[in-house]
Amino acid sequence: MTNRTIKKIISSQMVNMGGIHLQQPLPDKSIDQIDPFILIHHGSLPVKKGKGQSESGVGPHPHRGFSPVTFVFKGGVQHQDSLGNNEVVTKGGTQWIHSGSGIIHSERPSKKMVEQGGENEIIQFWVNTPSKHKMETPYYLPLAADKTPSIKKDNAIIHVVAGEFENIKGPAKTYSPQTLLRFETKTGADLSLEIEKSFNALIYILDGELEIEDKIAQAKDMIWFNNDGEQIALKVNKGSRFILLSGEPIGEQVVTYGPFVMNTENEIRQAIEDYQEGKMGQLIETFD
Numbered sequence: 001m002t003n004r005t006i007k008k009i010i011s012s013q014m015v016n017m018g019g020i021h022l023q024q025p026l027p028d029k030s031i032d033q034i035d036p037f038i039l040i041h042h043g044s045l046p047v048k049k050g051k052g053q054s055e056s057g058v059g060p061h062p063h064r065g066f067s068p069v070t071f072v073f074k075g076g077v078q079h080q081d082s083l084g085n086n087e088v089v090t091k092g093g094t095q096w097i098h099s100g101s102g103i104i105h106s107e108r109p110s111k112k113m114v115e116q117g118g119e120n121e122i123i124q125f126w127v128n129t130p131s132k133h134k135m136e137t138p139y140y141l142p143l144a145a146d147k148t149p150s151i152k153k154d155n156a157i158i159h160v161v162a163g164e165f166e167n168i169k170g171p172a173k174t175y176s177p178q179t180l181l182r183f184e185t186k187t188g189a190d191l192s193l194e195i196e197k198s199f200n201a202l203i204y205i206l207d208g209e210l211e212i213e214d215k216i217a218q219a220k221d222m223i224w225f226n227n228d229g230e231q232i233a234l235k236v237n238k239g240s241r242f243i244l245l246s247g248e249p250i251g252e253q254v255v256t257y258g259p260f261v262m263n264t265e266n267e268i269r270q271a272i273e274d275y276q277e278g279k280m281g282q283l284i285e286t287f288d
Contacts, residue, residue, distance in 0.1 A: 075091065077108070
């Protein structure tokens with residue numbers, strides 16, 4: 001089986017998103033997207049003790065045309081949306097949204113987090129949806145750590161969120177073929193990860209150090225792979241948490257504007273109008 005080679009290692013840059021500071025490896029000045037992946041944000045967000053939930057996190061905002069996915073690594077995130085969902089996802093869990101024709105949601109620190117203070121560490125990434133599915137009914141999946149299937153091998157725990165890996169299927173529904181994995185590894189782990197050759201693939205490292213093809217990648221680096229092999233071979237030089245995102249390219253034109261990901265400028269204008277006219281529903285947050 002042929003090992004994939006590295007196309008590029010990209011160091012993430014700090015960005016300010018409305019006062020929230022996040023690491024952003026994608027998009028980068030050299031690449032707009034790695035189809036079907038449009039954006040990746042990694043944040044270690046302090047939660048101030050005693051500050052109200054309504055004064056923290058991100059308030060109600062809309063999405064259409066893609067899946068914003070959040071991996072929670074520390075703390076707890078409370079999600080509320082215009083479909084009536086109100087859920088808390090904690091360490092090891094995943095918040096999966098298919099925004100479809102339109103959804104309004106908020107992302108706040110959990111009640112426990114604002115009462116005790118601490119840190120919310122998350123990765124949020126945006127997965128494009130093929131045009132034929134963009135206007136389908138939205139849905140929300142809160143996926144707890146103990147509901148996420150895992151594989152233990154060679155000093156590593158691999159959590160399968162979506163797609164299939166080593167005959168284990170992830171529970172999240174995708175609209176194009178994908179395999180999305182989370183890793184917790186110890187120093188010395190030596191892994192060979194089989195990935196469909198047609199899939200675009202990347203690894204983002206939260207911490208630690210990986211070695212691939214005699215090249216070193218460290219915390220907050222994104223490794224972008226060529227589509228020239230059926231597996232990724234890596235060594236863990238320092239205990240690491242990282243994610244692997246892989247998916248079949250959709251190959252369609254992408255037009256983005258703020259929280260909307262569509263195929264044409266006209267569709268973006270329609271999304272803005274629909275949101276302003278209340279056609280994406282309404283969210284009135286409630287807190288205990």
